[in-house]
Amino acid sequence: MRHVPIEGVVLTDAELDHSLGVVLLREGKRVPIYATAAVRSILEYDSRILPVTRAFADVPFTELPLDAAVPLLHADRSASGLTVEALAVPAGPPQFALAAPEGHTVGLIVRETDTGRTCAFVPGCGGLTPQLRDRLAEADVLLFDGTFWSDNEPVALGISTRTARQMDHVPIEGNGGSLEQLARLPCRHRVYTHVNNTNPVLLESSPERAAVVRAGLIVGDDGLYITV
Amino acid sequence: MRHVPIEGVVLTDAELDHSLGVVLLREGKRVPIYATAAVRSILEYDSRILPVTRAFADVPFTELPLDAAVPLLHADRSASGLTVEALAVPAGPPQFALAAPEGHTVGLIVRETDTGRTCAFVPGCGGLTPQLRDRLAEADVLLFDGTFWSDNEPVALGISTRTARQMDHVPIEGNGGSLEQLARLPCRHRVYTHVNNTNPVLLESSPERAAVVRAGLIVGDDGLYITV
Numbered sequence: 089m090r091h092v093p094i095e096g097v098v099l100t101d102a103e104l105d106h107s108l109g110v111v112l113l114r115e116g117k118r119v120p121i122y123a124t125a126a127v128r129s130i131l132e133y134d135s136r137i138l139p140v141t142r143a144f145a146d147v148p149f150t151e152l153p154l155d156a157a158v159p160l161l162h163a164d165r166s167a168s169g170l171t172v173e174a175l176a177v178p179a180g181p182p183q184f185a186l187a188a189p190e191g192h193t194v195g196l197i198v199r200e201t202d203t204g205r206t207c208a209f210v211p212g213c214g215g216l217t218p219q220l221r222d223r224l225a226e227a228d229v230l231l232f233d234g235t236f237w238s239d240n241e242p243v244a245l246g247i248s249t250r251t252a253r254q255m256d257h258v259p260i261e262g263n264g265g266s267l268e269q270l271a272r273l274p275c276r277h278r279v280y281t282h283v284n285n286t287n288p289v290l291l292e293s294s295p296e297r298a299a300v301v302r303a304g305l306i307v308g309d310d311g312l313y314i315t316v
Numbered sequence: 317m318r319h320v321p322i323e324g325v326v327l328t329d330a331e332l333d334h335s336l337g338v339v340l341l342r343e344g345k346r347v348p349i350y351a352t353a354a355v356r357s358i359l360e361y362d363s364r365i366l367p368v369t370r371a372f373a374d375v376p377f378t379e380l381p382l383d384a385a386v387p388l389l390h391a392d393r394s395a396s397g398l399t400v401e402a403l404a405v406p407a408g409p410p411q412f413a414l415a416a417p418e419g420h421t422v423g424l425i426v427r428e429t430d431t432g433r434t435c436a437f438v439p440g441c442g443g444l445t446p447q448l449r450d451r452l453a454e455a456d457v458l459l460f461d462g463t464f465w466s467d468n469e470p471v472a473l474g475i476s477t478r479t480a481r482q483m484d485h486v487p488i489e490g491n492g493g494s495l496e497q498l499a500r501l502p503c504r505h506r507v508y509t510h511v512n513n514t515n516p517v518l519l520e521s522s523p524e525r526a527a528v529v530r531a532g533l534i535v536g537d538d539g540l541y542i543t544v
Contacts, residue, residue: 104339104342108336134368140332140363140412142412182371
């Protein structure tokens with residue numbers, strides 16, 4: 089009756105818009121969560137999302153080490169055939185967090201064990217280091233932080249006093265922007281995700297969208313389905 | 317750009333499904349909140365909804381004493397012509413709360429100062445005392461806890477091990493149920509609100525809905541608009 093059709097939740101960080109759903113899912117009997125020790129600590133002590141949720145529902149927790157693949161299980165603990173690996177990415181902790189433990193923001197590499205087929209998911213990333221680019225190059229499907237088009241976008245529009253980079257999001261455009269770097273990766277599918285509603289790539293007829301498509305990337309949308 | 321078209325939020329308790337929206341509204345520049353000291357304390361220390369929200373947005377807070385009318389202000393602090401009064405109602409605190417300070421669950425009486433016209437809003441109520449019934453009788457419009465039809469409903473359907481009364485909701489039907497008590501009140505409009513999705517009054521052709529209508533009450537729905 090209050091079943092939630094989700095086998096588990098892997099968190100990349102403890103930002104409210106990425107983790108508050110755990111509270112909203114509390115009516116489900118159990119929602120297994122995977123996250124790093126740093127993310128767990130912020131959910132436990134800073135936003136208190138875990139203790140508040142536990143008052144209503146069992147929350148089985150699997151800790152993700154950094155840089156090591158961990159099996160993803162179905163909710164009944166049977167094997168799923170997938171693993172997930174967390175990679176620390178350059179970023180700051182959530183604004184409400186009282187500390188910034190290592191691993192508070194990660195990208196994920198999800199791999200099908202049998203075939204080796206791989207999806208990288210990096211919804212928030214403050215900088216693309218050569219090491220990180222090398223890891224993302226392994227992916228058949230790359231879903232990457234497309235929050236802002238330009239560094240100055242949030243300031244120019246008056247939604248923030250911080251630039252995109254100051255908010256730990258590499259902008260898409262320009263020198264050192266994500267587009268020129270992702271365009272060189274061999275991944276079969278490269279998709280911008282986590283796109284803010286101020287980003288002109290959301291407009292299908294915009295020159296910014298055309299630039300993304302010309303570089304061989306796409307802009308993700310709800311319901312996007314990719315076969316690898 | 318991130319304006320929230322809400323002048324203020326009056327909380328009746330700190331239950332997650334009644335207060336988590338404050339976090340979701342954090343993108344709004346400021347969302348004035350009115351609540352009792354007890355509700356504030358639970359939001360501050362137990363669910364940490366207030367400190368987490370304050371990291372993003374100003375949260376002007378007005379404390380509501382029990383049994384005293386307080387002016388409701390527009391977001392710009394100008395007069396609205398309305399007052400709100402909080403009445404403690406029989407109930408337990410939220411499951412995640414570490415204490416049960418007095419006033420953790422209230423009903424509200426909203427009054428237009430010029431005309432005296434009054435709306436009572438009591439979405440969660442574990443018992444209708446004679447004193448509470450007398451206060452509700454003042455209302456032109458009464459919105460009352462219609463969570464469950466019968467006391468055994470949540471147990472019989474397997475959604476809880478606690479009955480309606482044990483969950484602090486007077487059931488609608490039966491001896492001591494809310495229907496027989498509200499049917500005797502002189503309020504011009506009496507409306508069941510906070511109706512759970514297991515409650516048969518939601519079915520327009522059900523005998524339970526017919527019993528509610530026969531007693532002179534209605535079942536509220538989204539977008540309900542009442543002129544007094």
